[in-house]
Amino acid sequence: MSYLSIEFCLLFIAFFALYWGCRLSPKTQNILLLVVSYLIVGSYSWRFSLILFIYTCVIYFFSVMIAASERHAKRWLILGLCVSVINLALFKYFDFFRYELQDLFNLLDLPILLPAITVLIPIGISFYTFHSISYLVSVKKQELPVANFWDFALFLSFFPSIIAGPINRAKDFLPQINVNQPREILEPFRAFTLLILAVIKVYCLGGLVNEHWVTPIFANPLEFSVVDLLVGLYAYAIQIYLNFSGYTDLVTGIALLLGFRLPINFNLPYLSLNLREFWVRWHISLSRWIRDYIYIPLGGSRRGFIRTQINVMLAMLLSGLWHGAGINFIIWGACHGIGIVVLNIGDRYLGQGWITARSPLMARLLTWHYICFTWLFFNSESLSDAVDYLTALTHNLLIEPHHAGAFLVICVIYLAYPMCKNLTEWFILQLTKIPNYYLPLVFILILWLTIYIAPSGMPNFIYANF
Structure with a gap:
């Protein structure tokens, strides 16, 4: 669904009214934002929402381990970064590198045949990968504590920026999610x-x-x-x-x-x-x-x-x-x-x-x-x-x-x-x-x-x- 479409405009007006109807409860607003963000990602394919949720769980696990294990925090960070990069590479670059590697194997006369698999690129994967890396690094540097899981899920899926950015930094954006005082419309x-x-x-x-x-x-x-x-x-x-x-x-x-x-x-x-x-x-x-x-x-x-x-x-x-x-x-x-x-x-x-x-x-x-x-x-x-x-x-x-x-x-x-x-x-x-x-x-x-x-x-x- 395009953010410029009439359908999105009408749905956003309805959501806007519901969202500010819950003004006194930022936690309820966060739940609404999270649900709507996953629905928007799922409007492209329900698989994209599932991939995003699984990825969120995995990265959150690494953040917990980084914070809990001071002695091995760097190892957990490196492992978490590797998982982030490999996940992005598999979904976004598998086809490109498969063709290049297959040509190389053929040139070297190696009897290796890489599988031909059609991989759908999940919407927003580049952006939420970068968001998650900033979060892991910030936790390692102790710039912020381990976030509440659902706050972190909203950080990765926040619908205005998940499709094409901008790229949010965890240390700047998570504090905007985790608020106790009622929010206000800004400017x-x-x-x-x-x-x-x-x-x-x-x-x-x-x-x-x-x-x-x-x-x-x-x-x-x-x-x-x-x-x-x-x-x-x-x-x-x-x-x-x-x-x-x-x-x-x-x-x-x-x-x-x-x-x-x-x-x-x-x-x-x-x-x-x-x-x-x-x-x-x-x-x-x-x-x-x-x-x-x-x-x-x-x-x-x-x-x-x-x-x-x-x-x-x-x-x-x-x-x-x-x-x-x-x-x-x-x-x-x-x-x-x-x-x-x-x-x-x-x-x-x-x-x-x-x-x-x-x-x-x-x-x-x-x-x-x-x-x-x-x-x-x-x-x-x-x-x-x-x-x-x-x-x-x-x-x-x-x-x-x-x-x-x-x-x-x-x-x-x-x-x-x-x-x-x-x-x-x-x-x-x-x-x-x-x-x-x-x-x-x-x-x-x-x-x-x-x-x-x-x-x-x-x-x-x-x-x-x-």
Whole structure:
């Protein structure tokens, strides 16, 4: 069930009324949240709910053992982390590695035949795996005590963030579950603003960009000119930002209405002057998770310059693999890793921010184009599709462009993008000036115009696939 569907909206209104009807009992609210979260996961498949519950029981057992056995806490932590990673690998990467291993066995003439098993990827498994790892590590570091089992189950299954994030940290989110005082709706004007922005971004703008530019150009790249192909890359960069940041706005707004705060996940990423800054601004909860649970444990920047670059590459390769079991995602991660390594080398031998210091605009343009180049591998279904697109980019110089106007429009959008810095705060301020009894009419008018302009069909959340 899409969070943008009319069905979800109506069900959420009914749940919202029931939820706040139990305002004086946060424990009852938690039970309602847990039941609804499992029902939403089960709406995709009842097996997904069962897998999530079994996984929750197993991880909770490891947390109890970590807390109870001070002498062997590290061993229990390592075992728990291995179980988490193996569980994710079996469900998400079995098919990918089965084909690769089978090809290797065939090449070596080894008489080994791996079983052909169709594995369904449970919805949200990447996100609740990361949530559980943060919990185990926090228990080991004694940042928080072992949680109540049902609180922990809600932490892993919390429906606003289980489908496509943001990634919650146990030490930040569990205290929001385990409360005794009645909850309150947090920042209602901000919550409704985020909901409106989400519908506009995902349903309208993202849908239009995808329908007119991304889908037709990526479907047949060899038929388009270089200008059109650049439009396709730029448009996908815009679409994935609108789609993912719009989803984050949506679930953040829902969480605020339920009395919870989710971590900030985006901060105008296409204003970045280099790739390091991009990862500080894009999918912030993931980049911080990778930094804290992969990059720093590998040694971070503490073991010399060369080892630092190796750690960067490993972290970005794992980031690519996390996004999907395919060679194109690994290449996408490798491109970002190589880009950051080159940036680090330049800073070391040419001076910190050697491009930015000379021309911030040039630094921003170079970063933007490199990011758009990497999105090519991210959006391509296979490596051959990406190669076709690259071939067309280097050969279709004489074909007349079909989307020259779109190219100019995107250039204007890119130049105007810095003006959106305070857009959310400005919109919230305008809402506070409107009398409360007019607000429903304003919301209905905005939603009606959005639905009227938007293309037909229900848009997918791109990051729900990861």
